[in-house]
Amino acid sequence: MTDTTTDPYAAAESSTTEGRVYTVTGQDWDSLVTGVAESDDNKVVVNMGPQHPSTHGVLRLILELEGETVTEARCGIGYLHTGIEKNMEFRSWTQGVTFCTRMDYLAPFHNEATYVFGVERLLDIEDDIPEKARLIRVMMLELNRISSHLVAIATGGMELGALTVMTIGFRERELVLDLFETITGLRMNHAYIRPGGVAQDLPQGALEDVREFSKLMRKRLPEYAALCNANPIFRARLEGVGHLDLAGCLALGLTGPVLRSTGYAWDLRRTQPYAGYEEFDFDVCTWDTADSYGRFRVRLDEMWESLRIVDQCVERLAGMEGEPVMVADKKIAWPSQLSIGSDGQGNSLDHIRHIMGESMEALIHHFKLVTEGFRVPPGQAYVPIESPRGELGAHVVSDGGTRPFRVHFRDPSFVNLQATSVMAEGGQVADVIVAIASIDPVMGGVDR
Amino acid sequence: MAEEGKDEKGLEAHDPSHEDAQRTGEAVAVRHGMFGVRGTGDTSGYGGLVRTVQMPGAARAPYGPGAGPGWFDEVAGALDSAGRAAGVEQPVQYVVVHRGEITFHVRREDVAALARVLRDDEGLRFEVLSSLSGVHYPDETGAELHVAYHLLSMTHNRRIRLEVTCPDADPHVPSVAATYPTADWHERETWDFFGIVFDGHPGLTRIEMPDDWPGHPQRKDYPLGGIPVEYKGATVPPPDERRSYS
Numbered sequence: 025m026t027d028t029t030t031d032p033y034a035a036a037e038s039s040t041t042e043g044r045v046y047t048v049t050g051q052d053w054d055s056l057v058t059g060v061a062e063s064d065d066n067k068v069v070v071n072m073g074p075q076h077p078s079t080h081g082v083l084r085l086i087l088e089l090e091g092e093t094v095t096e097a098r099c100g101i102g103y104l105h106t107g108i109e110k111n112m113e114f115r116s117w118t119q120g121v122t123f124c125t126r127m128d129y130l131a132p133f134h135n136e137a138t139y140v141f142g143v144e145r146l147l148d149i150e151d152d153i154p155e156k157a158r159l160i161r162v163m164m165l166e167l168n169r170i171s172s173h174l175v176a177i178a179t180g181g182m183e184l185g186a187l188t189v190m191t192i193g194f195r196e197r198e199l200v201l202d203l204f205e206t207i208t209g210l211r212m213n214h215a216y217i218r219p220g221g222v223a224q225d226l227p228q229g230a231l232e233d234v235r236e237f238s239k240l241m242r243k244r245l246p247e248y249a250a251l252c253n254a255n256p257i258f259r260a261r262l263e264g265v266g267h268l269d270l271a272g273c274l275a276l277g278l279t280g281p282v283l284r285s286t287g288y289a290w291d292l293r294r295t296q297p298y299a300g301y302e303e304f305d306f307d308v309c310t311w312d313t314a315d316s317y318g319r320f321r322v323r324l325d326e327m328w329e330s331l332r333i334v335d336q337c338v339e340r341l342a343g344m345e346g347e348p349v350m351v352a353d354k355k356i357a358w359p360s361q362l363s364i365g366s367d368g369q370g371n372s373l374d375h376i377r378h379i380m381g382e383s384m385e386a387l388i389h390h391f392k393l394v395t396e397g398f399r400v401p402p403g404q405a406y407v408p409i410e411s412p413r414g415e416l417g418a419h420v421v422s423d424g425g426t427r428p429f430r431v432h433f434r435d436p437s438f439v440n441l442q443a444t445s446v447m448a449e450g451g452q453v454a455d456v457i458v459a460i461a462s463i464d465p466v467m468g469g470v471d472r
Numbered sequence: 473m474a475e476e477g478k479d480e481k482g483l484e485a486h487d488p489s490h491e492d493a494q495r496t497g498e499a500v501a502v503r504h505g506m507f508g509v510r511g512t513g514d515t516s517g518y519g520g521l522v523r524t525v526q527m528p529g530a531a532r533a534p535y536g537p538g539a540g541p542g543w544f545d546e547v548a549g550a551l552d553s554a555g556r557a558a559g560v561e562q563p564v565q566y567v568v569v570h571r572g573e574i575t576f577h578v579r580r581e582d583v584a585a586l587a588r589v590l591r592d593d594e595g596l597r598f599e600v601l602s603s604l605s606g607v608h609y610p611d612e613t614g615a616e617l618h619v620a621y622h623l624l625s626m627t628h629n630r631r632i633r634l635e636v637t638c639p640d641a642d643p644h645v646p647s648v649a650a651t652y653p654t655a656d657w658h659e660r661e662t663w664d665f666f667g668i669v670f671d672g673h674p675g676l677t678r679i680e681m682p683d684d685w686p687g688h689p690q691r692k693d694y695p696l697g698g699i700p701v702e703y704k705g706a707t708v709p710p711p712d713e714r715r716s717y718s
Contacts (some may be wrong), residue, residue: 102680114711274599277654396717425718434603
């Protein structure tokens with residue numbers, strides 16, 4: 025209407041002590057180009073993000089450019105910090121699972137598992153977990169690894185412009201999420217792995233669904249290989265980009281596919297087995313190029329190995345119908361089993377009958393566990409696991425109370441993201457995206 | 473608060489050379505009562521109960537794992553000799569073995585030198601610093617802030633934990649970023665959340681919280697925050713004001 029309205033999104037330029045600052049908002053590239061052309065300074069600092077589709081969530085990159093070459097790259101994180109660790113100190117040990125599952129939202133079961141393993145170690149019940157619960161956990165962890173790697177490959181492909189890779193990646197991920205929904209009731213944020221076991225038994229037909237999925241994936245996975253493995257454009261964009269050798273990985277603490285792409289077969293499932301991984305037959309996948317292409321191939325190969333583990337779990341679980349999925353200790357085991365009633369999901373009527381009509385002790389345990397929770401002996405534990413992105417661990421500290429005294433998550437995305445500078449500096453701007461995609465950071469895990 | 477526990481906690485008692493020292497841990501809190509009720513509202517009969525919370529105490533050699541001597545003892549021996557060779561007078565203050573994990577408690581002024589030894593010594597070779605984080609024990613007078621280092625040796629396939637303390641009044645710990653570059657962000661995070669200053673860090677700034685944030689949120693004296701929520705006539709208090717059973 026009048027000239028009193030100002031458009032906050034309009035292109036702008038201003039002078040600061042550091043030089044001229046341009047705010048580019050779209051369709052105003054010319055003003056920047058002419059501005060830079062007039063200037064005698066070849067150095068441009070580009071602020072990329074936090075809202076940028078290629079940065080996997082809210083990651084801010086500060087790039088110093090000379091022409092197309094990146095001379096310095098720095099990360100700004102913290103935009104997704106939600107205080108999960110602090111919140112967990114104010115809930116019971118069991119409720120903690122509900123919080124930590126939300127951290128690395130592409131690998132929720134891994135977050136739950138590493139926390140629960142720590143709690144179980146402090147409770148000294150690691151050897152008492154029923155075999156069925158153990159197998160269900162491994163099955164879910166491996167299905168989760170597949171869904172996470174699918175997203176890594178899908179988003180990585182999208183950032184290169186390989187949209188088919190993106191659409192088929194999300195197509196297959198949806199199948200895994202359907203399995204999660206069948207088994208846990210939720211597509212994300214499951215809070216399924218609990219101290220002592222898992223939240224509920226497998227529903228009828230779940231194993232059959234997993235079997236079907238595994239069969240289908242064995243047909244679908246070759247599609248990724250056919251689309252990408254030998255594709256000259258794909259290879260040209262990935263090969264030699266984001267190079268980081270073994271020494272660099274160790275110094276910066278990088279683990280997971282990035283470490284294995286240097287040819288070092290370090291996989292905690294094999295080197296420091298947890299949850300009974302030593303009983304499974306699978307190979308640790310490596311590549312020897314230490315670049316983005318190697319990481320892509322490692323992820324692709326790992327999905328095959330995960331399918332092998334899932335198949336072995338299904339085979340063993342098939343004969344275990346009706347076996348317990350929670351530790352036998354009534355002072356720790358979450359008392360109720362959920363079931364579907366005429367009015368939706370809730371406590372099973374059998375359980376209600378048991379606590380209200382049959383057993384005073386069962387009622388007391390139910391009441392105490394639900395309101396107060398169990399106590400965990402004082403001490404600290406750290407049980408790292410191999411998440412899709414590398415070593416994920418929870419430093420769990422107890423003061424003997426009903427709440428965690430302190431839980432700190434060593435998130436692999438947080439640590440791996442430190443390699444951004446090393447991987448990106450000296451390369452082209454376009455390769456920064458490829459390098460970061462090859463780390464596959466999930467900001468929910470980085471910021472917690 | 474924890475006077476009784478404090479007496480038992482003196483560092484001398486943890487000296488590994490005192491073979492018969494009592495196996496008590498650091499007293500981190502004292503609990504009263506049973507159900508989180510304070511004052512005259514407590515009709516449970518447990519109101520007079522007083523319990524000291526003690527962390528697992530110092531272990532005596534052999535450390536294990538298991539009953540006999542094992543790799544824990546190898547690492548302890550190697551750390552002791554290599555640490556002394558690097559000029560650290562008494563590298564390990566005391567050792568805690570709990571639930572199959574070993575923790576070496578060291579003096580904060582030695583941590584940078586010991587990190588270098590742990591990484592480079594052939595018998596130790598802890599190439600990777602997995603994790604570094606803080607814990608705040610407000611009741612542990614003179615050692616309120618702890619820093620825990622989780623080290624991983626890929627060569628020997630071993631994990632250990634290193635722990636240092638510093639008083640709240642002087643929250644300084646030497647940085648290990650020169651030895652383990654990965655400590656960069658971990659130390660920034662620990663500074664951000666606990667206010668522990670890592671001397672020698674290349675650029676100790678906040679990492680998760682905004683630059684101008686007041687306070688250090690993971691400390692126990694920092695409130696969680698939140699507002700009461702009304703639901704169907706009843707009011708649910710924020711989580712940090714609800715009854716704590718601990």
